[in-house]
Amino acid sequence: MNKNSIVFIGLDTHKEFFEVAHELEGRDEHVIHDGRISSAKASVIKMVRDFQSKYPQATLHFVYEAGPCGYWIYRLLTSLGHCCYVVAPSLLPKKPGERVKTDRKDAMKLAHLLKINDVPIIYVPEAEDEAVRDLSRARQTATNDLNHARLQLKGFLLRNNIRYDGTANWSAKHIRWLNELILPHPAQHIVLQEMLHTIDERMRRLARLVNELEHQVKQWRYYPVVKAIQAMRGIRFLVAASLIAELGDLRRFDTPRKLMKYLGLTPKEESSGDHRRLGKITKCGNGRARRLLIEGAHAYKHPPKVSTEIQKRQEMLSKEVIDIAWQAQLRLCRRYQRLIHRGKHRNLVVTAIAREMIAYIWAISREIAIAPIDVAKRKSRVPA
Missing domain, CATH: 3.30.420.10 (Ribonuclease H-like superfamily/Ribonuclease H)
Structure with a gap:
């Protein structure tokens, strides 16, 4: 040998x-x-x-x-x-x-x-990055559980023809109204109290996870990137932290188009000769990150504007990052309205905006310095 x-x-x-x-x-x-x-x-x-x-x-x-x-x-x-x-x-x-x-x-x-070098190698996150990602996913699971419990209670009230006259569901006034309800049968009242108790427990659980996520992310090496991408419209702290936790180091993508393909936001294509046919998006890659981007893309249906909240999020950020965020608003708001006026379906428009959003997020991440991992410390650590 x-x-x-x-x-x-x-x-x-x-x-x-x-x-x-x-x-x-x-x-x-x-x-x-x-x-x-x-x-x-x-x-x-x-x-x-x-x-x-x-x-x-x-x-x-x-x-x-x-x-x-x-x-x-x-x-x-x-x-x-x-x-x-x-x-x-x-x-x-x-x-x-x-x-x-x-x-x-x-x-x-x-x-x-x-x-023969024919294996599709995937990105492996660091142990610390995976821990933050697990915490972010736990928060999303808690949110889904809370929404499921609320839907169960609304379905129970609908079956018994009990309607709320107010406008804001799950506000303090709505919660007081639910606690004051008295149902005709004792068994139904027990069901109502158990459902309210479940919702209260899940709300407390969600609040604990959100607080812990905020604490852990501020000590994370990707916190500068999380803070920087909040300069964009539609990207608040929870969305920014969850997005970076799912994607990791965006600098590993040479071009934003590769990142779009990784997220499954590019359309399917079947072309041959002079014929070019584009279909729906591929939906490959990380579905959680794709969902977060599509949720944030809805914010660009309004005219470009730097609100007071965005100004607070842009404090202590570099001029380059703020300029990229403003360019994103100008282009994406204009593109949103142009596609709507052309008669495109709203879901298609939002997906197109989400595809371009990740390109601006990629550009912002290139402007941020990230502390390197201590390789010697990482190699000496054997998982338990």
Whole structure:
């Protein structure tokens, strides 16, 4: 074996075990199935040491599919000083007529695809970035749970023909009205009180998560980016924090068009010869970030204006960032009205505005300096 040769190792990961296969560098080498190991951390470390002892002069390159097992395998292998890649399962090439799929074949396929450099590698966030993302997703889950409980209560009142005469639902006045309701049957009154108790608990839970998210994001290395993109209309703190938590470092995209494709905001295309046909957006990539952008795009239906709230958000920001945000307002508000006057459907218009919003957000992120990760500290940290 050459001194600088590479061993390509494919891992088919599961909760209880990993299937392992490897292939050596060279045209005449074939994939070798190494069997099954436990998914325990000690077993993974032993597997790495076995490969090191078997191929002492080779470089080990590992690959596995993204899935419910998360990124702890990637962080463990990189902390041991080896290269590891995480690939998107939906983007792996598949031969026509291939109908047999087993763990053994998947591991061997991954090792071979890594060797021929035909694996769609995905971005792996740092452990701290993933923790903020988990907190952001927990807040969104709490919001969904609260909305679901409120809908259940409204459905219960509708079945009993109980109507609220006020205008603002879930205001302080509305909550007092609900607590003062007296239903004809004791069993129904118990149901009402339980629903109100559930809503109150979920409101408190949401408030705790929002407060914790605000505290954690202010200590996060991406907080300067979160603060900067709030200069744009339709991007407040929760949207900005959730968006950056989902996307991570936007500077890894060379152009904004690549970021648009990553979010699935570009239209499908079926072109041949002189015929060019565009369809709906691809909807690939991160759906949570795409939803946040589409929600923020609704704000551009109004004329350009720097409100008092936006002025407060733009305090202590650089002139370059403020100029980009104002250019975004001028262009996107004008484009929104132009598309509406052309008779385009409102959903199509909002999606088009969201697609251009991410380009301005990308431009703002390029103006912000982000503290680098301490590589030595990261490699010395082994996940528990």
